[in-house]
Amino acid sequence: MAQGQMAPGIVSGRLSSDELTSNFTDLHPPLAAHEAAVAADRCYFCYDAPCVTACPTDIDIPLFMRQIQAGQPEAAGETILAQNILGGMCARVCPTETLCEEACVREAAEGAPVEIGRLQRYATDSVMVSGSHPFSRAEPTGKTIAVVGAGPAGLACAHRLAMLGHDVVIHERKPKPGGLNEYGIAAYKSTNDFAQAEVDWLLKIGGITIETGSVLGESVSLNGLIENYDAVFLSIGLAGVNALRADGAEKDGVRFAVDFISDVRQASDLADLPVGRNVVVIGGGMTAVDASVKSKLLGAENVTIAYRRGRDAMGASRYEQDLAASHGVKIMTNVQPVAIHGNGAAVEIELEYTSSHDGQLKGTGETVRLAADQVLKAIGQTLEGAPEGLQLDGSKIAVKGAGRTSIAGVWAGGDCAAGGEDLTVTAVAEGRDAAMDIHASLTA
């Protein structure tokens, strides 16, 4: 019997299995063939299309729209995958509202862009369903490249290198490949274990070996990799999380949002997953939105996002904010946590209102207390475990050109590398481009 939303504390089984199943279905159900034809027909086949410019992986969107219109969704899928081998996941998780769909001329014309994301999913799904892998490997080059991290950047790099005839060994610290696609993406965006299915499909190219449980700095070292491989690509992501500076931050019930999200993604039965009655998520990015929506879907009664700056400064797009709001999440802006109260376990969070003067954020002194038996920290991830000797740019690995680090023979891309937004699609682009650069330098 479900415990209900009113059960106090952090408990599992707030909702029935049926409710949970219904809550965690696809955020956007896939398009049927006729829907896709109608939606694709709205594409104007723009000259030098703005949507392509807006796509970090430069997918030829008008071409794939036309291929859908012409009744060949698999050909459309190949057009996408040729530029973005993780086009299936990107179709699900890309903030299209700030990328291709924002640039779509129909957004300017009528506030209703071509549904590029959903159509990309339609096209890539049809390739995945067919079971075929439309790419093949070039003649073997005899070179082997080490890729560290099996997230989007690493997988994209590995696939492109394999396609070009190289062998690739991916060192992955976690038990499963996929990186944030597997452990970080909101469950309602990637259903039916899509991340693993996509990795399996990607590996069909051949020539890629994944060694899970292989941790840089422990089981392998950068110097060892440089010695044993023809090139190294680092795509280690941002494994660290920023700490919360507030009294009582160590109390029970306070945890990192990324861990909470990962638990949801890895749960074999959502009914076993505990969630608070009153959840407060600290932060303003996509992670904060994902964690808050998940809490709500698991049955939390009250979920609040507390963000220290104004709404405009939130990392989550307006679309993501609306998504949270539509699930009943309350968004509080200009509040910062000062203390978490409770005897051992969190009961309340005390937030102080803030105001900004000349870009400087200051507490106003006025505070408010919210019931909070669970506090999720979503205040950013940081680079952790980067090998010694790599030049950094701010808090990330410095790169030049297509991901060249300060050490010869070592490339980096994805969230761990400086430059570009921390998006799956950007990581794919960086991995792919680094692969082309590695190939060029190995075959020069």
Place this chain on the structure above:
Amino acid sequence: MADLKTNFLGIESPNPYWLASAPPTDKEYNVRRAFEAGWGGVVWKTLGSEGPPVVNVNGPRYGAIYGADRRLLGLNNIELITDRPLEVNLEEMARVKADYPDRALIASIMVPCEEEAWKAILPRVAETGADGIELNFGCPHGMSERGMGSAVGQVPEYIEMVTRWCKKYYDRPVIVKLTPNITDIRKPAAAARNGGADAVSLINTINSITSVNLDTFSPEPSIDGKGSHGGYCGPAVKPIALSMVSEISRAEATHGLPISGIGGVTTWRDAAEFIALGCGTVQVCTAAMTYGFKIIDELTAGLSKWMDEKGYTDVSQVVGLAVPNVTDWQYLNLNYVAKAKIDQDQCIKCGRCYAACEDTSHQAISMSADRVFEVKDEECVACNLCVDVCPVDGCISMVPMQAGEVDPRTGLEVQPNYANWTTHPNNPMSKAAE
């Protein structure tokens, strides 16, 4: 509200919308539904001679061409004339006409090209009380292989001959329905007039194959793996029909001959265009077959509203208004100079105008790095392609230059007078301007 009451050849109907001779008018049941819905008249599905009725195929009779969202743009059919006994049709026609005396009821007829055949059927049709007859010289499939339908309509001498028989054996209006599957529509129209026809109706359907099945390599619609050309109709054929109607309206031999316009009439606007080109009534089929009889509400209300806005009180006031403006290319004013103008406020920066002009026309549109598209007047020939491909209605317009301005493309001053090809110096046949 403007009154749509129409008098065509003395046949009155409450509005100019008649259902064309086709499946929707095949029997009493459908026709009563049409009249209840508000249709002004019907041309009953074509009657054949006494005897065993024709048979139809037992597989698909129709094929279609679609636009976005399966919007039906063109329909093709291989159905023949009525496959019900003549007697049944005649009885039903008489009953319906008696119950709906204010509606037009026309009998479409197709019998062999022999005087006896026409002499036999016409008195029986007259007995039904039908308001007139329409001679089906148009169907391009099936019956034409037996020497009827378009096989007659393609030979002006036959048209004239049969029309004459009909006028001899029938005393009500005779309308000759023309096939578009010919080179010059004026010839059969003139033949009909010479034979004494009271009116022509056009167009009948156009020879067509809608598609080819790429698995079986059979044309569609496919009957057991084979296909035959059918008759094409629907919105896609309207431009062809308008042109043919206009030719008859303005040709010396046929000018003033009443016309019932047919071909892709889908909305009130289509009807108004046919009427403006000289049609006294319009006939509708595909739109009704696509959406049902209820479309008559929009057709009548729309036409009436437009007439109110324009100050017309009677449909007859609109008939032929566009005819004087249909001319030959050689009489078009070559001193008229226009330039495309892009309204930057409305432009959504898709660049279709640029691609079209740069790739396929006159390289008269520039594109900046930030996607501002502008017309290069010195290259623009005002071809209108940019207007046609622009997805925003009204964003690009053709602005006429004023007399005295210099056309940057030619360096010549725009002349105030009208001058056409017949007087142009490049024309070897040119006559000196008066």
